[in-house]
Amino acid sequence: MTSPQQDAALPHGGGMNAAQEETRLRRPFWILVAKEIGDHMRSWRFGILFAIIVLASVGSVYGAITALQGGVQQAEFDANFLFLQMFTAVDSSRQLPNFMTFVSFLGPLMGIALGFDSINTERSKGTLSRLLSQPIYRDDFIRAKFVAALLLIAAVVFSLGLLVMGVGLLTIGFPPTPEQFLRVVLFLCLAVVYIGFWLTLSILFSIRCRQAATSALSGIAIWIFFSFFYGMLLNLLAGSMIGDAGQMSLRQQEWLLALNRLSPAQLFSEATTTLLMPGVRSLGPMTMEQVYGAIPAPLPLGQSLLLVWPQLTGLLAATMVCFGLSYLLFMRQEIRSRM
Amino acid sequence: MSAVPSRLSIRSLWPSCLVLALACSLLLALTGAAPRAHAAEGIELYTPYTELSAPPGESISYSIEVINDSSATQQVAVGLTTEAADWQYELTAGGRAIRTLAVKSGESQTLTLQLEVPLQVEKGAYTFRVTGGAAALPLTVNVSEAGTFSSELTSDQANLEGYADTTFSFTASLRNRTGEAQTYALSADSPAGWDVRFKSGSDTITSIAVEPNASQTITVEAVPPQSVAAGTYPIPIRAANNATSAETSLEAVVTGNYGLALSTSNDLLSTDVTAGGERRLDVVVTNTGTAELQDVSLTSQAPVGWEVTFEPATITSVAPGETANAQVRIKSSGEALAGDYAVSLAASSAQKADDLTLRVAVKASVLWGWIGVLIVVAVAAGIYYLFRKYGRR
Numbered sequence: 253m254t255s256p257q258q259d260a261a262l263p264h265g266g267g268m269n270a271a272q273e274e275t276r277l278r279r280p281f282w283i284l285v286a287k288e289i290g291d292h293m294r295s296w297r298f299g300i301l302f303a304i305i306v307l308a309s310v311g312s313v314y315g316a317i318t319a320l321q322g323g324v325q326q327a328e329f330d331a332n333f334l335f336l337q338m339f340t341a342v343d344s345s346r347q348l349p350n351f352m353t354f355v356s357f358l359g360p361l362m363g364i365a366l367g368f369d370s371i372n373t374e375r376s377k378g379t380l381s382r383l384l385s386q387p388i389y390r391d392d393f394i395r396a397k398f399v400a401a402l403l404l405i406a407a408v409v410f411s412l413g414l415l416v417m418g419v420g421l422l423t424i425g426f427p428p429t430p431e432q433f434l435r436v437v438l439f440l441c442l443a444v445v446y447i448g449f450w451l452t453l454s455i456l457f458s459i460r461c462r463q464a465a466t467s468a469l470s471g472i473a474i475w476i477f478f479s480f481f482y483g484m485l486l487n488l489l490a491g492s493m494i495g496d497a498g499q500m501s502l503r504q505q506e507w508l509l510a511l512n513r514l515s516p517a518q519l520f521s522e523a524t525t526t527l528l529m530p531g532v533r534s535l536g537p538m539t540m541e542q543v544y545g546a547i548p549a550p551l552p553l554g555q556s557l558l559l560v561w562p563q564l565t566g567l568l569a570a571t572m573v574c575f576g577l578s579y580l581l582f583m584r585q586e587i588r589s590r591m
Numbered sequence: 592m593s594a595v596p597s598r599l600s601i602r603s604l605w606p607s608c609l610v611l612a613l614a615c616s617l618l619l620a621l622t623g624a625a626p627r628a629h630a631a632e633g634i635e636l637y638t639p640y641t642e643l644s645a646p647p648g649e650s651i652s653y654s655i656e657v658i659n660d661s662s663a664t665q666q667v668a669v670g671l672t673t674e675a676a677d678w679q680y681e682l683t684a685g686g687r688a689i690r691t692l693a694v695k696s697g698e699s700q701t702l703t704l705q706l707e708v709p710l711q712v713e714k715g716a717y718t719f720r721v722t723g724g725a726a727a728l729p730l731t732v733n734v735s736e737a738g739t740f741s742s743e744l745t746s747d748q749a750n751l752e753g754y755a756d757t758t759f760s761f762t763a764s765l766r767n768r769t770g771e772a773q774t775y776a777l778s779a780d781s782p783a784g785w786d787v788r789f790k791s792g793s794d795t796i797t798s799i800a801v802e803p804n805a806s807q808t809i810t811v812e813a814v815p816p817q818s819v820a821a822g823t824y825p826i827p828i829r830a831a832n833n834a835t836s837a838e839t840s841l842e843a844v845v846t847g848n849y850g851l852a853l854s855t856s857n858d859l860l861s862t863d864v865t866a867g868g869e870r871r872l873d874v875v876v877t878n879t880g881t882a883e884l885q886d887v888s889l890t891s892q893a894p895v896g897w898e899v900t901f902e903p904a905t906i907t908s909v910a911p912g913e914t915a916n917a918q919v920r921i922k923s924s925g926e927a928l929a930g931d932y933a934v935s936l937a938a939s940s941a942q943k944a945d946d947l948t949l950r951v952a953v954k955a956s957v958l959w960g961w962i963g964v965l966i967v968v969a970v971a972a973g974i975y976y977l978f979r980k981y982g983r984r
Contacts (some may be wrong), residue, residue: 389982390981391978391981391982533928533929533930534928534929538928539926540895541894541895541896541924541926542894542924542926542927542928544894544895545893545894545895545897545932545933545934546894546928546930546931546932546933547930547931547932547933547950549930549931551929551930554954555929555930555954555955558929558954558955558957558959558960559929559955561959561960561963562959562963564963565963565964565966565967566963568967569966569967569970572967572970572971572974573970573973575974576970576973576974576977579974579977579978579981580977580981583977583981583982584981
């Protein structure tokens with residue numbers, strides 16, 4: 253991230269060559285980004301969210317450490333991937349969810365919180381038209397809103413992730429293999445993309461809805477729908493499918509899974525599970541033919557990535573599509589001085 | 592003896608006495624064996640069994656009476672003369688060896704002759720003369736069979752044929768003909784590298800005890816060295832102690848061994864294959880034996896839905912020390928999960944078989960990965976288009 257101080261330090265006078273011209277043109281964007289980040293950092297909202305997430309992470313790390321310390325002695329965990337289990341181990345006695353679960357649960361909340369009022373508040377306060385009367389491009393404004401929030405999310409996710417890694421290093425006592433490290437980094441990138449999806453969704457709502465409360469409620473409604481009700485609906489559907497046969501056919505199971513994968517939460521959970529648990533070889537139902545002759549061995553990172561590639565591209569594409577829609581909507585909207 | 596009768600009666604009996612004496616002497620002449628040896632001094636030697644049969648190694652005990660018919664006490668020197676060599680004898684009376692004994696008038700003394708038939712003796716009649724003063728008592732011993740002081744080690748089947756990995760198991764019989772219990776140490780002059788063991792029952796032994804005139808069956812197990820060449824190997828075995836020994840020679844004929852090894856051409860036991868794709872590997876069948884292998888068939892055991900084919904599926908023959916190549920085509924199931932699967936290949940001839948297990952890492956098809964990339968690129972292009980169209984307003 254180029255800091256605004258750096259940009260400001262550039263000489264204003266002197267010959268205007270092409271590079272300086274470029275810097276001058278790019279400067280408003282980064283100034284906007286810096287201002288956005290600053291606003292977020294100083295806001296109560298971000299502070300409370302950050303505190304909740306940090307507390308949750310500390311709790312999950314504590315749970316993972318006690319689970320690992322208890323579980324390794326009982327040979328419950330595969331000692332080869334202890335480092336990855338810092339993120340996935342669950343202490344059953346304390347009922348503390350693991351880090352992976354916290355990210356998938358609180359991440360969307362953070363994304364929605366950072367984005368739900370990004371446009372409509374500016375609009376209702378009248379700051380939008382005042383801002384855009386400055387020599388600032390409109391697309392710079394919308395992009396800066398998105399990039400600033402995403403950078404903030406990335407900073408939070410990576411700092412927490414690295415914190416867990418550090419505590420894991422202290423607890424386990426031996427360093428991870430490069431592959432394990434890469435898996436964790438990929439998991440953190442994935443978390444940023446996933447939270448970015450909820451961010452763009454809420455930005456989209458903030459453009460579409462005039463009231464901040466409406467957009468916040470819409471975002472949270474969708475989040476709650478996918479987090480809780482979608483699964484319940486699918487369970488109902490599965491119950492009706494089972495019928496009198498007593499069990500589902502393979503085709504029905506695959507249909508259910510495909511429906512389930514419409515939920516970004518499901519995509520994220522499948523992708524993180526595969527990335528953080530190298531033993532996972534398949535995400536769908538397995539037939540006896542596939543299991544026969546298989547040697548239970550962890551997959552290499554490349555194969556794990558290939559396994560969840562559809563999930564990864566799906567999440568990334570969904571995020572980009574949301575952003576594209578917000579961009580389109582914002583660019584086509586009229587901006588009056590007062591609504 | 593009854594009381595002395597009157598002179599008259601003796602006279603009247605005289606002719607009848609004469610007749611009785613004549614009859615007695617005639618009877619004695621007819622039977623030919625005089626139980627008494629008459630001597631001038633009136634010493635007689637008497638024993639009831641003057642001719643008897645005995646096997647070699649037997650001890651014969653004669654009880655000999657020395658009778659003094661004279662009117663005076665006699666000093667009798669006793670001894671034994673014989674022409675047979677190696678016979679041991681002892682004359683004892685009252686528990687002691689004796690050379691001279693005194694016999695009172697009209698009485699008799701008993702002495703014992705202990706005669707040992709030697710172990711090594713020819714069959715036949717042997718005569719001995721027991722002398723007592725001037726009297727002599729001829730004794731005859733018929734040795735019933737030829738005596739030996741020897742041991743016999745024989746095998747009914749001294750020649751066995753087998754492959755190099757066969758354990759040759761001979762049965763030998765050890766017979767003790769020495770007349771005494773013997774303990775034999777068993778040894779084999781085995782060819783270099785051979786492991787020869789003696790067994791009695793299921794126990795490995797190095798010595799064996801055999802009762803006189805009895806025999807014991809010994810199993811001789813010979814294990815050839817691993818890299819034995821075809822040929823005939825004599826195995827002399829020997830049962831010996833410091834008194835007697837016996838030996839025989841066994842023969843093991845090795846007809847060459849069978850050995851088969853299956854490996855991949857680069858000795859790697861892992862490979863990878865795309866799900867639904869195929870992988871070709873070269874496998875090498877090596878004849879590690881010394882005999883020719885014929886009709887080596889190549890088979891496989893693979894997960895369900897996989898196809899493993901060999902080309903050729905059967906190798907006609909592999910000469911000793913030679914290798915034969917075949918190509919194996921492993922086609923994985925399109926449904927196979929990413930990760931490792933076990934595929935085992937086997938080569939088997941009628942005599943030998945070998946197998947190996949390949950670890951096949953299945954890789955997911957990259958096709959869908961590229962399709963995913965295409966989707967992302969398309970979306971990115973769309974956003975870029977939006978930037979171009981609406982940007983810089």
